[in-house]
Amino acid sequence: MISLHGLTKEFPGGVRAVDGLDLAIADGEFFALLGPSGCGKTTLLRTIAGLEAPTSGRVVIGDADVTALPPGRRDVAMVFQDYALFPHMDVTANIAYPLRVKKVPRAEREAKAAETAARLSLSELLARRPAQLSGGQQQRVALARAIACHPAVFLFDEPLSNLDARMRLEARTFLKRLQRELAVTTVFVTHDQGEALAMADRIAVMSAGRIMQVGTPSEVFQRPANTFVASFIGSTPMNLLPGVAEDDGLHVAGAVLPPAPGVAGGEEIVYGLRPEYMDLADAARKDAFAGQVSVVENLGTSFLVTLEVTSPSGDHLVQAVVPEDAEPPPGARAWAVPRHPRALV
Numbered sequence: 616m617i618s619l620h621g622l623t624k625e626f627p628g629g630v631r632a633v634d635g636l637d638l639a640i641a642d643g644e645f646f647a648l649l650g651p652s653g654c655g656k657t658t659l660l661r662t663i664a665g666l667e668a669p670t671s672g673r674v675v676i677g678d679a680d681v682t683a684l685p686p687g688r689r690d691v692a693m694v695f696q697d698y699a700l701f702p703h704m705d706v707t708a709n710i711a712y713p714l715r716v717k718k719v720p721r722a723e724r725e726a727k728a729a730e731t732a733a734r735l736s737l738s739e740l741l742a743r744r745p746a747q748l749s750g751g752q753q754q755r756v757a758l759a760r761a762i763a764c765h766p767a768v769f770l771f772d773e774p775l776s777n778l779d780a781r782m783r784l785e786a787r788t789f790l791k792r793l794q795r796e797l798a799v800t801t802v803f804v805t806h807d808q809g810e811a812l813a814m815a816d817r818i819a820v821m822s823a824g825r826i827m828q829v830g831t832p833s834e835v836f837q838r839p840a841n842t843f844v845a846s847f848i849g850s851t852p853m854n855l856l857p858g859v860a861e862d863d864g865l866h867v868a869g870a871v872l873p874p875a876p877g878v879a880g881g882e883e884i885v886y887g888l889r890p891e892y893m894d895l896a897d898a899a900r901k902d903a904f905a906g907q908v909s910v911v912e913n914l915g916t917s918f919l920v921t922l923e924v925t926s927p928s929g930d931h932l933v934q935a936v937v938p939e940d941a942e943p944p945p946g947a948r949a950w951a952v953p954r955h956p957r958a959l960v
């Protein structure tokens with residue numbers, strides 16, 4: 616397992632890329648670090664790898680405090696965003712490189728490289744150089760290099776981000792299966808919330824060097840800890856609407872919704888609901904957001920409908936995902952009704 620204690624990395628000029636971070640990652644876990652570009656994911660991963668020295672705090676891997684150890688003595692393998700393959704070496708030599716550094720005899724490391732290559736369907740490509748490989752093949756060579764020396768921890772920095780959309784989906788499934796088989800503790804950095812939800816056992820959502828929430832994919836999706844997580848997670852952004860909790864219910868964008876436990880007496884609230892948990896009604900009702908359809912987007916098997924809602928509290932955009940054939944035409948009046956148990960206040 617990996618634990619981080621009060622970890623801070625400040626760069627010259629005062630940028631705190633990682634800001635007093637505490638985290639515990641379990642043995643064998645597939646753990647995603649998720650956040651927007653610039654939030655400190657790569658810096659955090661490099662600090663775990665030993666490629667950056669923290670300004671303060673500690674990194675513990677297994678039973679050992681490795682904060683002062685160089686990368687080569689941490690028993691971790693990192694796969695970089697650009698794969699960082701050696702252009703002048705063939706596939707075998709690239710995969711075997713870490714074993715060569717560890718002074719494993721030539722015959723043994725070549726056998727090991729061939730065995731790992733076979734596992735990743737690279738056997739036909741052993742004599743090629745990186746420039747003679749597709750992006751997906753290069754990515755598998757980078758993975759093979761990480762796997763070949765049986766590290767205790769894999770560190771992946773956006774390893775799928777240079778693949779096209781289709782390859783990315785295939786690589787996602789492949790990588791997840793591989794991690795299950797090898798059962799090696801894995802820290803996976805991504806800015807893609809869909810990737811994190813699909814692959815990880817648990818996710819840490821980061822913003823500006825700090826952790827906003829740690830949880831399973833369903834926890835961060837269903838019960839985001841704050842509006843940052845709520846708007847970052849999900850393939851369509853969550854509706855986040857200002858409102859007031861009165862004793863007769865929640866007054867939100869012209870609708871009066873059932874009261875929520877713990878809020879009343881005129882307290883200001885933010886009402887959060889995913890577009891997937893909204894239905895369209897064909898007539899006005901008290902618990903609906905009434906508006907005019909401004910945009911209808913085809914999502915394949917469903918439609919994303921954006922309503923312009925004019926209410927006493929101001930103008931708001933409310934989005935609903937509706938089944939195909941239930942989508943209203945642009946310009947129509949429509950009423951979006953929340954499915955209440957899913958709403959967050």
Ligand code: ADP
Nearest residue numbers: 626627630632651652653654655656657658659
């Ligand atoms: P992410 O991987 O989430 O996109 P990074 O860890 O690369 O974020 O960067 C986090 C912050 O630290 C950014 O503001 C970035 O500009 C800054 N940063 C990263 N590396 C350096 C560096 N070597 N020197 C100075 N600032 C850096």
Ligand code: MG
Nearest residue numbers: 653656657658
């Ligand atoms: Mg990065």
